[in-house]
Amino acid sequence: MIDKLEMFIAVATEGHFGRAAETLGISQPTLSSGIKQLEGQLGVRLISRGSRYGGLTAEGKLALERARKIVGETRTLREEMRFTRDGLTGQLRIAVIPTALICAANLVTRFTDRHPQVNAIVLSRTSSEILRMLDNLEVDAGLSYLDNEPLGQATTQDLYRESYVLVCAQDSPLAGRKVVAWSDLGAQKLALLTGDMQNRRIMNRNFREAGVVPDCAVESNSLVVLASKAAQSGCATILPKDVAGFLTAGNGLVTVPLKGGQPGHAVGIVAPKAEPHSPIIRALLLEARRMAENTARVA
Missing domain, CATH: 1.10.10.10 (Winged helix-like DNA-binding domain superfamily/Winged helix DNA-binding domain)
Structure with missing residues (x-):
């Protein structure tokens, strides 16, 4: 059946x-x-x-x-039987918000290095799509916002808190600033994520609190598009700090810290509530905990 x-x-x-x-x-x-x-x-x-x-x-x-x-319980049972016989094997399917893809790549690399018989599938999705996919058993886990979504009874593991920087071309008037406030961006043309992205809704709250209506020249659900647009004179974008560092390397772009706005939201692993979790999810949560602890020590 x-x-x-x-x-x-x-x-x-x-x-x-x-x-x-x-x-x-x-x-x-x-x-x-x-x-x-x-x-x-x-x-x-x-x-x-x-x-x-x-x-x-x-x-x-x-x-x-x-x-x-x-x-879901049947899949867990099958995985437990494979684990008993062969060790950790199989497939890890994880859906990730776009702004956490760099973190996801690092986590999956650590996970598959430790468990080479597991192959991973990483999908870029919005936070609401991730919750739907978890409900429908389309993915095993998500990497999403933990304190800005109705997660219900999900199991979670913090990884980091998101912080933002302005990304602009080297010849931008803002490039030489030590820091930029959200209220300074009223006259700046921006490339921003589309409105269905939780990250954009977080930014919109910061704009409202600063009394700014963003002049959005381009909207996209691709961070690569946003960074490419920012490389053109006269436009800038706002990205999480770690993503910005990856996308701006060698591309004629600079990052400027943003001050003000709401504190960054927690990002981490979201998995269905289960007792026990499948061997792969148990191992993923453990690896995420190790990664978070390592990040905290470095910081």
């Missing part, structure tokens, strides 16, 4: 039989047959459908919550 439950979760997640079948790597007739078999075993209709997907029935909504729990 587990494979049928996974089919059901995929359909509920995608809201479309064709996309769900593609995600699972099976044909649509096989998927439809599996859903019908599951409904027959449970004795209820789970999905409203005519010629296409019509949403979950009341019974389907109840079943979805239980299906996620059963499938």
Whole structure:
């Protein structure tokens, strides 16, 4: 029945039989047959459908919550059996907010160096998408904001606190400043993340507190685009300090500390609440704790 439950979760997640079948790597007739078999075993209709997907029935909504729990526990059991036999093996799927991708790369490198039989998949997603993907079992863990999102009963591990710098071209009038206040940016053309990004919403609060309406020349969900735009005369961007250091190296850009605004938000690992966690998640949380402790010592 587990494979049928996974089919059901995929359909509920995608809201479309064709996309769900593609995600699972099976044909649509096989998927439809599996859903019908599951409904027959449970004795209820789970999905409203005519010629296409019509949403979950009341019974389907109840079943979805239980299906996620059963499938999640089954995956953990399988991983525990592999761990007992072969050590830590398998795949780690982690979704990461764009501003934490440098940290994620460092964490995954440390993790796979320590556990070479595990391969990692790192996906860039918004903070809200990460929570949805965790709920739908699409990823094993997330790297996101910890104190600015409704995380519910999730297990978390702090990694660092975000702090911001202004990034601008070397010939910018702001490049020679020792520090820039948010209130100084009212007349500055900016390249900023799109409004669906939690990082942008945090920045918008800082702008409002400073009485500034940002003059946003470009919006993008790509940090590379923002840094490239800042390299052009007359524009600047605002990035977390560690990301800025990586993107500005050798690119004719400089960083200037920003003062004021709200204290930086905590960023760290988010994993589904479970007892026990799977071996891979236990190892990931341990590696994240080691990395946070090392960062604290260096600071």
